[in-house]
Amino acid sequence: MSLRRGFRKLAREITLEVRDELGVGVFAPLDPYALAELYGIEVLDTSHPCLPPESVRHFTEKRPHVFSGALVPLRPSGALIIENHVHHPRRRRATIAHEMAHVLLEHPFGLTLTDADGCRAVAPEIEEEATELSGELLVPTDAARLAAFRRWSDQAVATHFRVSLRMARWRMNVTGARRVAARTWGKRLRAHAASA
Template sequence: MRRGFKAEAKRLALELRAELGLNAHGPFDPYAFADEYGIRVIRLSELSGPARDHLLQREGSALSGALIPIATGVAILENDAQPLARRRTTMSHELAHVVLAHEFGVSLAADERKCGLGGAQEEEADWLSGELLIPYEGALRLARADAADEDAAKLFQVSLAVARWRMNHSGARTVVRRTRTKWSGARR
Protein backbone atom coordinates (compact mmCIF):
# COMPACT_ATOMS: atom_id res chain seq x y z
CA MET A 1 0.00 0.00 0.00
CA ARG A 2 1.41 3.35 -0.92
CA ARG A 3 2.61 5.67 1.80
CA GLY A 4 -0.07 7.93 3.21
CA PHE A 5 -2.93 5.88 1.82
CA LYS A 6 -4.26 4.80 5.20
CA ALA A 7 -4.53 8.40 6.42
CA GLU A 8 -6.22 9.37 3.15
CA ALA A 9 -8.68 6.50 3.41
CA LYS A 10 -9.53 7.51 6.98
CA ARG A 11 -10.42 11.04 5.85
CA LEU A 12 -12.12 9.97 2.65
CA ALA A 13 -14.35 7.45 4.42
CA LEU A 14 -15.56 10.12 6.84
CA GLU A 15 -16.27 12.50 3.95
CA LEU A 16 -18.18 9.86 2.03
CA ARG A 17 -20.17 8.92 5.13
CA ALA A 18 -20.94 12.59 5.78
CA GLU A 19 -22.37 12.91 2.28
CA LEU A 20 -24.95 10.33 3.30
CA GLY A 21 -25.58 12.12 6.60
CA LEU A 22 -23.71 9.44 8.55
CA ASN A 23 -21.18 10.01 11.30
CA ALA A 24 -18.43 7.56 12.32
CA HIS A 25 -20.49 5.73 14.91
CA GLY A 26 -23.15 3.80 13.07
CA PRO A 27 -23.51 1.35 10.19
CA PHE A 28 -22.53 2.38 6.67
CA ASP A 29 -25.24 2.09 4.01
CA PRO A 30 -23.61 0.90 0.78
CA TYR A 31 -26.97 0.76 -0.99
CA ALA A 32 -27.76 4.42 -0.24
CA PHE A 33 -24.23 5.23 -1.35
CA ALA A 34 -24.63 3.42 -4.68
CA ASP A 35 -27.94 5.19 -5.18
CA GLU A 36 -26.43 8.60 -4.40
CA TYR A 37 -23.66 8.04 -6.95
CA GLY A 38 -25.88 6.55 -9.62
CA ILE A 39 -24.17 3.17 -9.44
CA ARG A 40 -26.58 0.49 -10.49
CA VAL A 41 -26.79 -2.58 -8.30
CA ILE A 42 -27.77 -5.77 -10.09
CA ARG A 43 -28.79 -8.63 -7.87
CA LEU A 44 -27.96 -12.13 -8.93
CA SER A 45 -31.53 -13.20 -8.16
CA GLU A 46 -32.73 -10.73 -10.82
CA LEU A 47 -30.80 -12.56 -13.51
CA SER A 48 -32.29 -15.62 -14.98
CA GLY A 49 -31.32 -18.79 -16.74
CA PRO A 50 -27.84 -19.63 -18.04
CA ALA A 51 -26.17 -16.33 -17.00
CA ARG A 52 -27.12 -16.86 -13.40
CA ASP A 53 -26.23 -20.54 -13.39
CA HIS A 54 -22.88 -19.74 -14.99
CA LEU A 55 -21.97 -17.20 -12.29
CA LEU A 56 -23.05 -19.48 -9.51
CA GLN A 57 -21.21 -22.51 -10.83
CA ARG A 58 -17.87 -21.15 -11.97
CA GLU A 59 -14.95 -22.93 -10.36
CA GLY A 60 -17.23 -24.13 -7.62
CA SER A 61 -16.80 -20.76 -5.96
CA ALA A 62 -19.90 -18.64 -5.42
CA LEU A 63 -19.76 -15.13 -6.75
CA SER A 64 -20.13 -12.56 -4.00
CA GLY A 65 -19.80 -9.38 -6.00
CA ALA A 66 -18.29 -7.85 -9.10
CA LEU A 67 -17.91 -4.55 -10.86
CA ILE A 68 -19.15 -4.71 -14.39
CA PRO A 69 -18.93 -2.06 -17.09
CA ILE A 70 -22.27 -0.95 -18.48
CA ALA A 71 -23.15 1.68 -21.08
CA THR A 72 -23.60 4.44 -18.51
CA GLY A 73 -20.55 3.61 -16.39
CA VAL A 74 -20.34 0.86 -13.91
CA ALA A 75 -22.71 -1.48 -12.12
CA ILE A 76 -22.20 -3.75 -9.16
CA LEU A 77 -23.37 -7.28 -9.45
CA GLU A 78 -24.06 -8.74 -6.04
CA ASN A 79 -25.01 -12.17 -4.84
CA ASP A 80 -28.08 -11.38 -2.76
CA ALA A 81 -28.35 -15.00 -1.61
CA GLN A 82 -25.53 -14.33 0.85
CA PRO A 83 -26.12 -13.06 4.40
CA LEU A 84 -26.70 -9.30 4.65
CA ALA A 85 -23.58 -8.60 6.72
CA ARG A 86 -21.52 -10.32 4.03
CA ARG A 87 -23.30 -8.43 1.25
CA ARG A 88 -22.66 -5.11 2.97
CA THR A 89 -18.94 -5.87 3.05
CA THR A 90 -18.86 -7.02 -0.57
CA MET A 91 -20.78 -3.91 -1.66
CA SER A 92 -18.45 -1.63 0.30
CA HIS A 93 -15.44 -3.32 -1.24
CA GLU A 94 -16.74 -2.87 -4.77
CA LEU A 95 -17.78 0.74 -4.06
CA ALA A 96 -14.26 1.43 -2.78
CA HIS A 97 -12.89 0.31 -6.16
CA VAL A 98 -15.30 2.74 -7.87
CA VAL A 99 -14.40 5.65 -5.57
CA LEU A 100 -10.69 5.00 -6.08
CA ALA A 101 -11.22 4.82 -9.87
CA HIS A 102 -9.67 1.38 -10.12
CA GLU A 103 -9.71 -0.85 -13.13
CA PHE A 104 -12.24 -3.56 -12.85
CA GLY A 105 -13.29 -6.88 -14.17
CA VAL A 106 -15.73 -9.56 -13.28
CA SER A 107 -14.31 -11.65 -10.54
CA LEU A 108 -15.26 -14.29 -8.07
CA ALA A 109 -14.68 -14.17 -4.39
CA ALA A 110 -14.37 -16.83 -1.78
CA ASP A 111 -13.15 -14.26 0.73
CA GLU A 112 -15.55 -11.51 1.80
CA ARG A 113 -12.77 -8.92 1.76
CA LYS A 114 -11.34 -9.73 -1.66
CA CYS A 115 -12.68 -9.67 -5.19
CA GLY A 116 -9.74 -11.06 -7.05
CA LEU A 117 -8.44 -7.85 -8.65
CA GLY A 118 -5.17 -8.30 -6.79
CA GLY A 119 -2.19 -6.06 -6.19
CA ALA A 120 -2.14 -2.58 -4.72
CA GLN A 121 -5.65 -1.74 -5.93
CA GLU A 122 -7.04 -4.67 -4.00
CA GLU A 123 -5.22 -3.65 -0.84
CA GLU A 124 -6.48 -0.09 -1.17
CA ALA A 125 -10.08 -1.14 -1.76
CA ASP A 126 -9.87 -3.52 1.20
CA TRP A 127 -8.59 -0.76 3.47
CA LEU A 128 -11.03 1.91 2.30
CA SER A 129 -13.98 -0.47 2.61
CA GLY A 130 -12.86 -1.19 6.17
CA GLU A 131 -12.84 2.52 6.97
CA LEU A 132 -16.29 2.88 5.41
CA LEU A 133 -17.72 -0.04 7.38
CA ILE A 134 -16.07 0.80 10.73
CA PRO A 135 -14.28 4.16 10.66
CA TYR A 136 -11.20 4.54 12.83
CA GLU A 137 -13.01 7.07 15.02
CA GLY A 138 -15.85 4.63 15.56
CA ALA A 139 -13.43 1.83 16.41
CA LEU A 140 -11.57 4.14 18.78
CA ARG A 141 -14.71 5.03 20.73
CA LEU A 142 -15.50 1.31 21.08
CA ALA A 143 -11.93 0.49 22.09
CA ARG A 144 -12.04 3.15 24.81
CA ALA A 145 -15.23 1.53 26.11
CA ASP A 146 -13.54 -1.91 26.03
CA ALA A 147 -16.18 -3.14 23.60
CA ALA A 148 -15.95 -6.72 22.40
CA ASP A 149 -15.67 -7.62 18.71
CA GLU A 150 -19.26 -8.87 18.92
CA ASP A 151 -20.43 -5.38 20.02
CA ALA A 152 -18.61 -3.80 17.08
CA ALA A 153 -20.12 -6.34 14.67
CA LYS A 154 -23.60 -5.64 15.98
CA LEU A 155 -23.29 -1.85 16.01
CA PHE A 156 -21.79 -1.62 12.53
CA GLN A 157 -23.74 -4.55 11.04
CA VAL A 158 -20.71 -6.45 9.81
CA SER A 159 -19.47 -10.00 10.25
CA LEU A 160 -17.52 -10.85 13.39
CA ALA A 161 -14.41 -11.34 11.24
CA VAL A 162 -14.66 -7.83 9.78
CA ALA A 163 -15.33 -6.33 13.22
CA ARG A 164 -12.29 -8.14 14.67
CA TRP A 165 -10.13 -6.99 11.76
CA ARG A 166 -11.11 -3.35 12.22
CA MET A 167 -10.86 -3.32 16.02
CA ASN A 168 -7.40 -4.91 15.93
CA HIS A 169 -5.89 -3.46 12.78
CA SER A 170 -7.33 0.04 12.45
CA GLY A 171 -4.99 1.05 15.26
CA ALA A 172 -7.86 1.84 17.64
CA ARG A 173 -7.09 -0.75 20.34
CA THR A 174 -3.36 -0.13 20.02
CA VAL A 175 -3.82 3.59 20.62
CA VAL A 176 -6.05 3.01 23.64
CA ARG A 177 -3.61 0.45 25.08
CA ARG A 178 -0.62 2.77 24.63
CA THR A 179 -2.44 5.72 26.15
CA ARG A 180 -3.45 3.68 29.18
CA THR A 181 0.09 2.34 29.64
CA LYS A 182 1.43 5.89 29.51
CA TRP A 183 -1.06 7.15 32.07
CA SER A 184 -0.61 4.26 34.45
CA GLY A 185 3.17 4.79 34.16
CA ALA A 186 2.83 8.50 34.93
CA ARG A 187 0.81 7.80 38.05
CA ARG A 188 3.47 5.61 39.56
Template sequence: MGFRRGFKTEANSLSLEVRSELRLGALDRLDPFALADHLAIPVIPLSAMAAASPGANHLLNDEPDVFSAVTVFAGSKRTIVHNDGHSSGRISSDITHETSHGLLQHCPTPALDARGCRLWDQDIEDEAQFLSGALLVPEDAALVIARGRFTKPEAAARFGVSEQMIQYRLNVTGAVGRVERARKAGHRFR
Protein backbone atom coordinates in the same frame (compact mmCIF):
# COMPACT_ATOMS: atom_id res chain seq x y z
CA MET B 1 0.93 -5.35 0.81
CA GLY B 2 2.42 -1.94 1.28
CA PHE B 3 0.15 0.93 0.34
CA ARG B 4 1.56 3.89 -1.54
CA ARG B 5 2.72 6.68 0.76
CA GLY B 6 -0.21 8.63 2.18
CA PHE B 7 -2.90 6.24 0.96
CA LYS B 8 -4.32 5.34 4.39
CA THR B 9 -4.62 9.01 5.37
CA GLU B 10 -6.32 9.81 2.06
CA ALA B 11 -8.69 6.86 2.41
CA ASN B 12 -9.61 7.76 5.99
CA SER B 13 -10.29 11.37 4.92
CA LEU B 14 -12.36 10.21 1.95
CA SER B 15 -14.31 7.89 4.24
CA LEU B 16 -15.15 10.73 6.63
CA GLU B 17 -16.11 13.00 3.72
CA VAL B 18 -18.45 10.39 2.22
CA ARG B 19 -19.97 9.52 5.61
CA SER B 20 -20.55 13.24 6.21
CA GLU B 21 -22.31 13.56 2.83
CA LEU B 22 -24.56 10.69 3.95
CA ARG B 23 -25.08 12.46 7.32
CA LEU B 24 -23.46 9.65 9.28
CA GLY B 25 -21.42 9.90 12.44
CA ALA B 26 -18.58 7.56 13.35
CA LEU B 27 -20.89 5.21 15.25
CA ASP B 28 -23.70 5.15 12.66
CA ARG B 29 -24.29 2.19 10.37
CA LEU B 30 -23.52 2.81 6.71
CA ASP B 31 -26.13 1.38 4.34
CA PRO B 32 -24.16 0.10 1.31
CA PHE B 33 -27.22 0.43 -0.93
CA ALA B 34 -27.62 4.09 0.09
CA LEU B 35 -23.92 4.63 -0.62
CA ALA B 36 -24.26 3.09 -4.10
CA ASP B 37 -27.38 5.19 -4.74
CA HIS B 38 -25.54 8.33 -3.56
CA LEU B 39 -22.81 7.53 -6.10
CA ALA B 40 -25.41 6.76 -8.82
CA ILE B 41 -24.18 3.16 -9.12
CA PRO B 42 -27.02 0.69 -9.72
CA VAL B 43 -26.87 -2.53 -7.68
CA ILE B 44 -28.32 -5.74 -9.09
CA PRO B 45 -28.75 -8.89 -7.01
CA LEU B 46 -27.54 -12.10 -8.65
CA SER B 47 -30.93 -13.69 -7.96
CA ALA B 48 -32.53 -11.21 -10.38
CA MET B 49 -30.49 -12.85 -13.13
CA ALA B 50 -30.97 -16.48 -12.08
CA ALA B 51 -34.07 -17.22 -14.19
CA ALA B 52 -32.40 -16.01 -17.39
CA SER B 53 -28.87 -17.17 -16.63
CA PRO B 54 -27.83 -20.72 -15.79
CA GLY B 55 -24.48 -19.27 -14.66
CA ALA B 56 -26.12 -16.97 -12.12
CA ASN B 57 -28.28 -19.82 -10.88
CA HIS B 58 -25.18 -22.03 -10.54
CA LEU B 59 -23.34 -19.36 -8.53
CA LEU B 60 -26.29 -18.89 -6.20
CA ASN B 61 -27.12 -22.54 -5.60
CA ASP B 62 -24.18 -24.79 -6.48
CA GLU B 63 -21.09 -22.72 -5.66
CA PRO B 64 -22.25 -19.76 -3.56
CA ASP B 65 -18.78 -19.01 -2.17
CA VAL B 66 -17.21 -18.59 -5.62
CA PHE B 67 -18.75 -15.19 -6.38
CA SER B 68 -19.30 -12.20 -4.12
CA ALA B 69 -19.63 -9.08 -6.28
CA VAL B 70 -18.30 -7.42 -9.40
CA THR B 71 -18.45 -4.02 -11.03
CA VAL B 72 -19.61 -4.18 -14.64
CA PHE B 73 -18.81 -1.28 -16.94
CA ALA B 74 -20.71 0.14 -19.90
CA GLY B 75 -18.34 2.88 -21.00
CA SER B 76 -17.70 4.85 -17.82
CA LYS B 77 -21.00 3.80 -16.18
CA ARG B 78 -20.63 1.30 -13.35
CA THR B 79 -23.15 -1.32 -12.21
CA ILE B 80 -22.58 -3.63 -9.27
CA VAL B 81 -23.78 -7.23 -9.41
CA HIS B 82 -23.69 -8.96 -6.02
CA ASN B 83 -24.44 -12.37 -4.58
CA ASP B 84 -27.56 -11.79 -2.49
CA GLY B 85 -27.32 -15.36 -1.21
CA HIS B 86 -24.59 -14.28 1.22
CA SER B 87 -25.07 -13.05 4.79
CA SER B 88 -26.06 -9.41 5.26
CA GLY B 89 -22.65 -8.58 6.75
CA ARG B 90 -20.88 -10.07 3.75
CA ILE B 91 -23.20 -8.24 1.35
CA SER B 92 -22.41 -4.95 3.13
CA SER B 93 -18.69 -5.58 2.70
CA ASP B 94 -19.05 -6.72 -0.91
CA ILE B 95 -21.10 -3.75 -2.08
CA THR B 96 -19.01 -1.24 -0.14
CA HIS B 97 -15.85 -2.81 -1.59
CA GLU B 98 -17.19 -2.34 -5.12
CA THR B 99 -18.30 1.24 -4.45
CA SER B 100 -14.81 1.88 -3.04
CA HIS B 101 -13.34 1.03 -6.44
CA GLY B 102 -15.54 3.82 -7.83
CA LEU B 103 -14.61 6.30 -5.10
CA LEU B 104 -10.94 5.56 -5.74
CA GLN B 105 -11.54 5.96 -9.49
CA HIS B 106 -10.05 2.58 -10.28
CA CYS B 107 -10.18 2.01 -14.02
CA PRO B 108 -11.87 -1.06 -15.47
CA THR B 109 -9.59 -3.95 -16.31
CA PRO B 110 -10.25 -7.20 -18.16
CA ALA B 111 -11.60 -9.90 -15.86
CA LEU B 112 -9.93 -12.76 -17.74
CA ASP B 113 -6.77 -13.24 -19.76
CA ALA B 114 -6.57 -14.86 -23.21
CA ARG B 115 -6.57 -18.35 -21.61
CA GLY B 116 -9.68 -17.62 -19.53
CA CYS B 117 -7.76 -17.27 -16.26
CA ARG B 118 -8.84 -14.64 -13.75
CA LEU B 119 -6.81 -11.42 -13.81
CA TRP B 120 -6.24 -9.77 -10.46
CA ASP B 121 -4.56 -6.51 -9.42
CA GLN B 122 -3.81 -7.05 -5.75
CA ASP B 123 -2.87 -3.40 -5.15
CA ILE B 124 -6.24 -2.00 -6.21
CA GLU B 125 -8.08 -4.80 -4.39
CA ASP B 126 -6.18 -3.95 -1.20
CA GLU B 127 -6.99 -0.26 -1.62
CA ALA B 128 -10.70 -1.01 -2.07
CA GLN B 129 -10.62 -3.35 0.94
CA PHE B 130 -9.04 -0.68 3.13
CA LEU B 131 -11.45 2.06 2.04
CA SER B 132 -14.51 -0.18 2.37
CA GLY B 133 -13.44 -1.04 5.92
CA ALA B 134 -12.95 2.64 6.75
CA LEU B 135 -16.41 3.42 5.36
CA LEU B 136 -18.11 0.61 7.28
CA VAL B 137 -16.17 0.89 10.57
CA PRO B 138 -14.37 4.24 10.79
CA GLU B 139 -11.15 4.55 12.76
CA ASP B 140 -12.91 6.36 15.62
CA ALA B 141 -15.40 3.48 15.83
CA ALA B 142 -12.55 0.96 15.97
CA LEU B 143 -11.09 2.88 18.90
CA VAL B 144 -14.46 2.87 20.68
CA ILE B 145 -14.68 -0.90 20.17
CA ALA B 146 -11.11 -1.37 21.42
CA ARG B 147 -12.00 0.63 24.53
CA GLY B 148 -14.67 -1.98 25.31
CA ARG B 149 -17.86 -0.06 24.60
CA PHE B 150 -19.03 -2.91 22.35
CA THR B 151 -18.06 -6.56 22.15
CA LYS B 152 -17.11 -7.77 18.67
CA PRO B 153 -20.55 -9.39 18.13
CA GLU B 154 -22.29 -6.21 19.35
CA ALA B 155 -20.12 -4.06 17.08
CA ALA B 156 -20.77 -6.35 14.10
CA ALA B 157 -24.52 -6.07 14.68
CA ARG B 158 -24.35 -2.30 15.18
CA PHE B 159 -22.36 -1.66 11.99
CA GLY B 160 -24.06 -4.38 9.91
CA VAL B 161 -20.81 -6.19 9.17
CA SER B 162 -19.20 -9.51 10.02
CA GLU B 163 -17.08 -10.07 13.10
CA GLN B 164 -14.21 -10.67 10.68
CA MET B 165 -14.60 -7.08 9.42
CA ILE B 166 -14.57 -5.79 13.00
CA GLN B 167 -11.34 -7.73 13.66
CA TYR B 168 -9.83 -6.48 10.39
CA ARG B 169 -10.53 -2.87 11.37
CA LEU B 170 -9.15 -3.38 14.88
CA ASN B 171 -5.99 -4.85 13.34
CA VAL B 172 -5.47 -2.38 10.49
CA THR B 173 -6.06 0.69 12.68
CA GLY B 174 -3.91 -0.65 15.51
CA ALA B 175 -6.82 0.34 17.78
CA VAL B 176 -6.17 -2.23 20.52
CA GLY B 177 -2.51 -1.29 20.87
CA ARG B 178 -3.29 2.41 20.78
CA VAL B 179 -5.88 2.04 23.54
CA GLU B 180 -3.51 -0.10 25.66
CA ARG B 181 -0.71 2.49 25.29
CA ALA B 182 -3.09 5.30 26.23
CA ARG B 183 -4.28 3.39 29.31
CA LYS B 184 -0.67 2.77 30.39
CA ALA B 185 -0.05 6.49 30.00
CA GLY B 186 -2.91 7.12 32.43
CA HIS B 187 -5.68 8.20 30.05
CA ARG B 188 -9.22 7.32 31.04
CA PHE B 189 -11.97 6.64 28.56
CA ARG B 190 -15.69 6.96 28.89
Protein backbone atom coordinates in the same frame (compact mmCIF):
# COMPACT_ATOMS: atom_id res chain seq x y z
CA MET C 1 1.82 -6.94 -0.42
CA SER C 2 1.45 -3.64 1.37
CA LEU C 3 -0.55 -0.53 0.65
CA ARG C 4 1.14 2.41 -0.98
CA ARG C 5 2.50 5.01 1.39
CA GLY C 6 -0.19 7.32 2.76
CA PHE C 7 -3.08 5.21 1.51
CA ARG C 8 -4.64 4.61 4.94
CA LYS C 9 -4.70 8.38 5.54
CA LEU C 10 -6.34 8.86 2.13
CA ALA C 11 -8.91 6.16 2.97
CA ARG C 12 -9.76 7.96 6.23
CA GLU C 13 -10.18 11.26 4.37
CA ILE C 14 -12.42 9.70 1.70
CA THR C 15 -14.49 8.00 4.39
CA LEU C 16 -15.07 11.25 6.26
CA GLU C 17 -16.12 13.00 3.02
CA VAL C 18 -18.48 10.18 2.04
CA ARG C 19 -20.03 9.95 5.49
CA ASP C 20 -20.53 13.73 5.44
CA GLU C 21 -22.23 13.49 2.02
CA LEU C 22 -24.54 10.80 3.40
CA GLY C 23 -25.13 12.66 6.67
CA VAL C 24 -23.76 9.71 8.66
CA GLY C 25 -21.57 10.28 11.71
CA VAL C 26 -18.28 8.44 12.15
CA PHE C 27 -19.71 6.13 14.82
CA ALA C 28 -22.93 5.29 12.95
CA PRO C 29 -23.32 2.26 10.70
CA LEU C 30 -22.93 3.20 7.04
CA ASP C 31 -25.44 1.86 4.51
CA PRO C 32 -23.41 0.88 1.43
CA TYR C 33 -26.59 0.64 -0.65
CA ALA C 34 -27.34 4.31 0.12
CA LEU C 35 -23.76 5.10 -0.92
CA ALA C 36 -24.29 3.33 -4.25
CA GLU C 37 -27.54 5.23 -4.77
CA LEU C 38 -25.82 8.53 -3.94
CA TYR C 39 -23.28 7.87 -6.70
CA GLY C 40 -25.88 6.67 -9.20
CA ILE C 41 -24.72 3.06 -9.14
CA GLU C 42 -27.56 0.57 -9.52
CA VAL C 43 -27.30 -2.64 -7.49
CA LEU C 44 -28.71 -5.87 -8.89
CA ASP C 45 -28.59 -9.16 -7.08
CA THR C 46 -28.18 -12.52 -8.75
CA SER C 47 -31.92 -13.21 -8.51
CA HIS C 48 -32.59 -10.48 -11.09
CA PRO C 49 -34.43 -11.90 -14.12
CA CYS C 50 -32.12 -10.16 -16.63
CA LEU C 51 -29.19 -12.39 -15.63
CA PRO C 52 -28.57 -15.70 -17.43
CA PRO C 53 -30.20 -18.49 -15.36
CA GLU C 54 -27.35 -20.94 -15.98
CA SER C 55 -24.78 -18.46 -14.64
CA VAL C 56 -26.99 -17.62 -11.67
CA ARG C 57 -27.32 -21.32 -10.78
CA HIS C 58 -23.56 -21.75 -11.05
CA PHE C 59 -22.77 -18.84 -8.72
CA THR C 60 -25.63 -19.36 -6.25
CA GLU C 61 -26.03 -23.13 -6.08
CA LYS C 62 -22.98 -24.94 -7.43
CA ARG C 63 -20.20 -22.52 -6.43
CA PRO C 64 -21.63 -19.72 -4.28
CA HIS C 65 -18.27 -19.17 -2.54
CA VAL C 66 -16.51 -18.00 -5.72
CA PHE C 67 -18.65 -14.93 -6.44
CA SER C 68 -19.58 -12.18 -4.01
CA GLY C 69 -20.08 -9.29 -6.39
CA ALA C 70 -18.73 -7.30 -9.29
CA LEU C 71 -18.66 -3.77 -10.57
CA VAL C 72 -19.79 -3.89 -14.20
CA PRO C 73 -19.08 -1.02 -16.59
CA LEU C 74 -21.98 0.34 -18.64
CA ARG C 75 -21.67 2.11 -21.95
CA PRO C 76 -21.22 4.93 -22.68
CA SER C 77 -20.49 5.70 -19.03
CA GLY C 78 -21.50 4.48 -15.64
CA ALA C 79 -21.55 1.17 -13.85
CA LEU C 80 -23.70 -1.21 -11.89
CA ILE C 81 -22.98 -3.69 -9.13
CA ILE C 82 -24.10 -7.30 -9.20
CA GLU C 83 -24.13 -9.03 -5.80
CA ASN C 84 -24.69 -12.64 -4.81
CA HIS C 85 -28.12 -12.81 -3.17
CA VAL C 86 -27.43 -16.10 -1.37
CA HIS C 87 -24.72 -14.58 0.82
CA HIS C 88 -25.39 -13.36 4.35
CA PRO C 89 -26.63 -9.74 4.48
CA ARG C 90 -23.48 -8.63 6.35
CA ARG C 91 -21.26 -10.13 3.69
CA ARG C 92 -23.39 -8.45 1.04
CA ARG C 93 -22.90 -5.08 2.77
CA ALA C 94 -19.14 -5.65 2.68
CA THR C 95 -19.34 -6.61 -1.00
CA ILE C 96 -21.20 -3.41 -1.91
CA ALA C 97 -18.75 -1.32 0.14
CA HIS C 98 -15.83 -3.04 -1.63
CA GLU C 99 -17.26 -2.39 -5.09
CA MET C 100 -18.07 1.20 -4.15
CA ALA C 101 -14.48 1.61 -2.98
CA HIS C 102 -13.42 0.90 -6.57
CA VAL C 103 -15.78 3.70 -7.68
CA LEU C 104 -14.57 6.15 -5.03
CA LEU C 105 -10.93 5.43 -5.86
CA GLU C 106 -11.69 5.79 -9.57
CA HIS C 107 -9.96 2.50 -10.32
CA PRO C 108 -9.80 1.93 -14.07
CA PHE C 109 -11.81 -0.96 -15.44
CA GLY C 110 -9.16 -1.80 -18.00
CA LEU C 111 -9.08 -5.30 -19.39
CA THR C 112 -11.16 -7.68 -17.30
CA LEU C 113 -9.57 -11.08 -16.94
CA THR C 114 -11.04 -14.13 -15.28
CA ASP C 115 -9.45 -16.80 -13.15
CA ALA C 116 -10.09 -20.56 -13.23
CA ASP C 117 -13.38 -20.11 -11.33
CA GLY C 118 -14.69 -17.64 -13.90
CA CYS C 119 -14.28 -14.70 -11.53
CA ARG C 120 -12.62 -11.36 -12.15
CA ALA C 121 -8.89 -11.35 -11.70
CA VAL C 122 -7.49 -7.85 -11.24
CA ALA C 123 -4.27 -6.39 -9.97
CA PRO C 124 -3.73 -7.32 -6.30
CA GLU C 125 -2.82 -3.75 -5.34
CA ILE C 126 -6.15 -2.47 -6.67
CA GLU C 127 -8.05 -5.11 -4.72
CA GLU C 128 -6.02 -4.36 -1.58
CA GLU C 129 -6.87 -0.66 -1.83
CA ALA C 130 -10.57 -1.44 -2.31
CA THR C 131 -10.50 -3.82 0.65
CA GLU C 132 -8.84 -1.23 2.88
CA LEU C 133 -11.22 1.56 1.88
CA SER C 134 -14.30 -0.63 2.24
CA GLY C 135 -13.20 -1.61 5.75
CA GLU C 136 -12.63 2.05 6.61
CA LEU C 137 -16.06 2.95 5.22
CA LEU C 138 -17.81 0.29 7.31
CA VAL C 139 -15.75 0.57 10.53
CA PRO C 140 -13.76 3.83 10.47
CA THR C 141 -10.48 4.02 12.39
CA ASP C 142 -11.84 6.66 14.77
CA ALA C 143 -14.93 4.54 15.43
CA ALA C 144 -12.80 1.45 16.09
CA ARG C 145 -10.74 3.43 18.61
CA LEU C 146 -13.86 4.73 20.34
CA ALA C 147 -15.19 1.16 20.51
CA ALA C 148 -11.88 0.08 22.07
CA PHE C 149 -12.13 2.83 24.71
CA ARG C 150 -15.65 1.58 25.44
CA ARG C 151 -14.12 -1.92 25.82
CA TRP C 152 -16.37 -3.38 23.15
CA SER C 153 -15.81 -6.96 22.09
CA ASP C 154 -15.35 -7.81 18.42
CA GLN C 155 -18.91 -9.17 18.49
CA ALA C 156 -20.25 -5.86 19.83
CA VAL C 157 -18.40 -4.01 17.04
CA ALA C 158 -19.81 -6.43 14.45
CA THR C 159 -23.34 -6.02 15.77
CA HIS C 160 -23.19 -2.22 15.96
CA PHE C 161 -21.66 -1.68 12.51
CA ARG C 162 -23.62 -4.54 10.89
CA VAL C 163 -20.50 -6.31 9.67
CA SER C 164 -19.24 -9.85 10.05
CA LEU C 165 -17.28 -10.87 13.11
CA ARG C 166 -14.27 -11.40 10.85
CA MET C 167 -14.54 -7.83 9.50
CA ALA C 168 -14.93 -6.41 13.03
CA ARG C 169 -11.88 -8.33 14.27
CA TRP C 170 -9.81 -7.22 11.29
CA ARG C 171 -10.75 -3.55 11.71
CA MET C 172 -10.05 -3.58 15.45
CA ASN C 173 -6.64 -5.13 14.74
CA VAL C 174 -5.55 -3.20 11.65
CA THR C 175 -6.43 0.17 13.20
CA GLY C 176 -4.49 -0.64 16.38
CA ALA C 177 -7.58 0.51 18.29
CA ARG C 178 -7.04 -1.64 21.36
CA ARG C 179 -3.30 -0.87 21.50
CA VAL C 180 -4.09 2.86 21.44
CA ALA C 181 -6.67 2.43 24.21
CA ALA C 182 -4.29 0.29 26.32
CA ARG C 183 -1.46 2.84 25.98
CA THR C 184 -3.80 5.67 26.98
CA TRP C 185 -5.07 3.74 29.99
CA GLY C 186 -1.47 2.90 30.95
CA LYS C 187 -0.44 6.56 30.80
CA ARG C 188 -3.45 7.56 32.91
CA LEU C 189 -2.66 4.90 35.52
CA ARG C 190 0.98 5.97 35.69
CA ALA C 191 -0.02 9.64 35.98
CA HIS C 192 -2.54 8.80 38.68
CA ALA C 193 0.01 6.68 40.61
CA ALA C 194 2.62 9.44 40.34
CA SER C 195 0.21 12.05 41.72
CA ALA C 196 -1.01 9.88 44.59
